[in-house]
Every structure is written in C-alpha cells, then in structure tokens.
Amino acid sequence: MQIQNIETFQTAIPLHTPFKTALRTVTIAESIVVKITCEGGVTGFGEAPPTHVITGDSLASIDFAINRVFKPLLLGMDIDAREQIFEKLHGSMVGNPSAKAAVDIALYDCIANAASTPLVSFLGGYRKEIETDYTVSVNTPQEMAADARKYIDNGFNVLKIKVGKDQIEQDVKRIQAIRQEIGDDTLIRLDANQGWNAKEAVKAIRQMESLGLDIELIEQPVNAYDIEGLKYVTDNTETPIMADESVFSPLDAKRILENKAADLINIKLMKAGGIHQALKIATLAQAYGVECMVGSMIETKLGITAAAHFAASQPNVTRYDFDAPLMLTDDLIQGGVTYEGKLIRLGTAAGLGIKKINKQYIINQQ
Known part of the structure; x- marks a missing residue:
C-alpha cells in the first residue's frame, strides 16, 4: 500500500490558563499537523508542536523538514515495508525529532488503520x-x-x-x-x-x-x-x-x-x-x-x-x-x-x- 500524499496544516488553539515552567511560558498551543494518504484512501494523522527550548524545533523548521526533506523521500514507498520507511525517515536528517515524530505517528496511524485495529x-x-x-x-x-x-x-x-x-x-x-x-x-x-x-x-x-x-x-x-x-x-x-x-x-x-x-x-x-x-x-x-x-x-x-x-x-x-x-x-x-x-x-x-x-x-x- 503505497504512500500517495503528505500534507501539512499549521494550527493554533489558546490555553485557558498560561502554562509556566522553569524554561518557558505558553499561552497558545501551536503545531504542525501531518496527514498521510495511502492507496485505497487509508489516511493517518500526526502532530508536532514547536518546543524551541527542549527539542530545538520551530514551526518553520518542522514544516521545512516534512515538506522539503521527508515528503520527497517517502512518497511512493509501501507502508508494508515499515522498517525501510522508518530507516529512511530517521536517517534523512540530524535532529528535528518533533518533525520526525509527526510523520512517524501518521505512518503508524496508517498502518493500524490498514490493519483495522486500534494502534494500542x-x-x-x-x-x-x-x-x-x-x-x-x-x-x-x-x-x-x-x-x-x-x-x-x-x-x-x-x-x-x-x-x-x-x-x-x-x-x-x-x-x-x-x-x-x-x-x-x-x-x-x-x-x-x-x-x-x-x-x-x-x-x-x-x-x-x-x-x-x-x-x-x-x-x-x-x-x-x-x-x-x-x-x-x-x-x-x-x-x-x-x-x-x-x-x-x-x-x-x-x-x-x-x-x-x-x-x-x-x-x-x-x-x-x-x-x-x-x-x-x-x-x-x-x-x-x-x-x-x-x-x-x-x-x-x-x-x-x-x-x-x-x-x-x-x-x-x-x-x-x-x-x-x-x-x-x-x-x-x-x-x-x-x-x-x-x-x-x-x-x-x-x-x-x-x-x-x-x-x-x-x-x-x-
């Protein structure tokens, strides 16, 4: 079952109360959402929030990694060969863990949907x-x-x-x-x-x-x-x-x-x-x-x-x-x-x- 398309969406939802830690204060939950579509209409979703002070990922870097690096590599690959997919995904860039996570999650969602079973x-x-x-x-x-x-x-x-x-x-x-x-x-x-x-x-x-x-x-x-x-x-x-x-x-x-x-x-x-x-x-x-x-x-x-x-x-x-x-x-x-x-x-x-x-x-x- 081949990967036919990878799309991204930038999203934002306000918090009802500011979230404060020793590293940062957050008032809006921003993220890049990924949608992967495979043959037969099977889809999967993933998400990556920017957490500059921990992962180093920003909205711009996440979007660039997904659309300019991961997408060209993964289109056309077969999700049944998932070890090949994950090897290619994780070997394609140093760092950028949140961007990788969003695509990884969407892939697992596709795989479990294709198997008609809950991911857990x-x-x-x-x-x-x-x-x-x-x-x-x-x-x-x-x-x-x-x-x-x-x-x-x-x-x-x-x-x-x-x-x-x-x-x-x-x-x-x-x-x-x-x-x-x-x-x-x-x-x-x-x-x-x-x-x-x-x-x-x-x-x-x-x-x-x-x-x-x-x-x-x-x-x-x-x-x-x-x-x-x-x-x-x-x-x-x-x-x-x-x-x-x-x-x-x-x-x-x-x-x-x-x-x-x-x-x-x-x-x-x-x-x-x-x-x-x-x-x-x-x-x-x-x-x-x-x-x-x-x-x-x-x-x-x-x-x-x-x-x-x-x-x-x-x-x-x-x-x-x-x-x-x-x-x-x-x-x-x-x-x-x-x-x-x-x-x-x-x-x-x-x-x-x-x-x-x-x-x-x-x-x-x-």
Whole structure:
C-alpha cells in the first residue's frame, strides 16, 4: 500500500490558563499537523508542536523538514515495508525529532488503520485505559497551593509540580504550601526542568525529605547534558530521580541506564522522533528493570492520542502525563482518546480513531 500524499496544516488553539515552567511560558498551543494518504484512501494523522527550548524545533523548521526533506523521500514507498520507511525517515536528517515524530505517528496511524485495529493493540495492547496526572504551573506558593486544591477537587489524585525557576528555598516553600493545602493523600511529583545544579538539587531534595513532604519522584533536576550531575543527585538522595531532557534517543537511554544515572525515564514522542524510536527506549529500559513515564509537550488531543496508545501498549510504562488537552480551550480533532476526568479511554476504533480536524483552528495548509 503505497504512500500517495503528505500534507501539512499549521494550527493554533489558546490555553485557558498560561502554562509556566522553569524554561518557558505558553499561552497558545501551536503545531504542525501531518496527514498521510495511502492507496485505497487509508489516511493517518500526526502532530508536532514547536518546543524551541527542549527539542530545538520551530514551526518553520518542522514544516521545512516534512515538506522539503521527508515528503520527497517517502512518497511512493509501501507502508508494508515499515522498517525501510522508518530507516529512511530517521536517517534523512540530524535532529528535528518533533518533525520526525509527526510523520512517524501518521505512518503508524496508517498502518493500524490498514490493519483495522486500534494502534494500542497493534503495538502490544497491554492496557485499554490509563490515568493522567495534572500539572501545577510554577507560580507563588499561594497560587500553586490554590491551583493544586482546584485540581484535586476536580478528581485528580496525582499532581506534577513545576519547580526550578528561582532559588531552591522558594521551591521548598511551594511544596510546603501545596502539602498544607491538599494533605498527604495526594501523590505529588516534581519537575525542575533542568532548573538546579547537582549540589542545589541534593540540598533541596534532602530538605524536602527531612520535612516529610513525601515526593514520589523528581524529574530532570539538572542540565540535560550533565549526566554526572544527574547520577550525583540519584546517588545522594532517597527520592527516585527521573531523566527527561537527558533522554532523546535509545543511545541516550543506554548511557543513563548503564551508568545508573537515574531511577526512571520519561519518554516523549517529540524527543524520541516518534513511536518507532520510543519503543526501543521502552524495551531497553525494561531490560534494565527500569520503569518509564510517557509525557508530552503542550500538544493537542491528536498528539496525546498517539502518546497514550504507545504508553498503554507497554508493560513498563507505569506513569502518564497527558493533561495538555485539558489545558486548551477546545479540541483540535474529533475522535481520538476520551477523557473522563483523570481517566483516559483509548477506544476500539482503528488506528488513532481520529475522525477529522476541526478546520477553524487551521491557519494555513500545504
């Protein structure tokens, strides 16, 4: 079944509340959407948001990579020979992981649609539903405590707290304020987004441990390239440490796992270049007995549907960070996963189950 056409659409949907981390503030979810059409009318969709400070991808670079590099290479190829397709896709450019991910996701959607099976079943079918956390943006301790209370009242029982934007003493105050507001029954995990150095991280984490703040895990406390610093934090604290920005590729994961530099790995399709490479990371981590989270950027329900299907298919993916669509004022797509509060149902439709793109959010098309 040959690939006949590859189209891209630039889209934008406002967030109802600004999303703030140590690295950036986001108010609009922008993305490049990919549609691949194969023989017999089989179609697949993918998405790539620009995340300059993490992946280096911009709207312009994503669009250029897809239309000027990937499209000429892939047109006419047979999706039944998917290993050849993915080899060509990932070998065609250095970097550009989000652009690769969008095309990769659309290809997997085509493949599963052609097989008339949900993508989660095609990939392994380990689970049919999962539960997401909800992210508390970095703000003042009082604002973050109020936000945490709101999310708990809305039925979420796992919160991901953003820290690392300023001095560690302020981060400790943030977590204290949140714990005082929501009590001890809620699971909380922290994400520093590379905001500390190794010694600062150990000091902050030990202080939180001594205060009994009961943190489930700390995500990416140090710079992505500071593997020695990441290992130092992991070795000198009791709280589990998760690598995020330090792991883009299977080779990155191998380096972390071999050096025992982190206790957990956060896999994101937009870092890995899509499902094909993400599967390799998950399999490698499983071989080392390491559990994974699957997270996301500020993506619409299109990208999150793909990430959820991948995450639910793998036995060692035990944590899910898929709240981004809940931050948007509307859905980009009709179909895909369904949310019931924290619960995400994958459904039984073939592929990703995407019915159509809501045209009012399309800015331009190629």
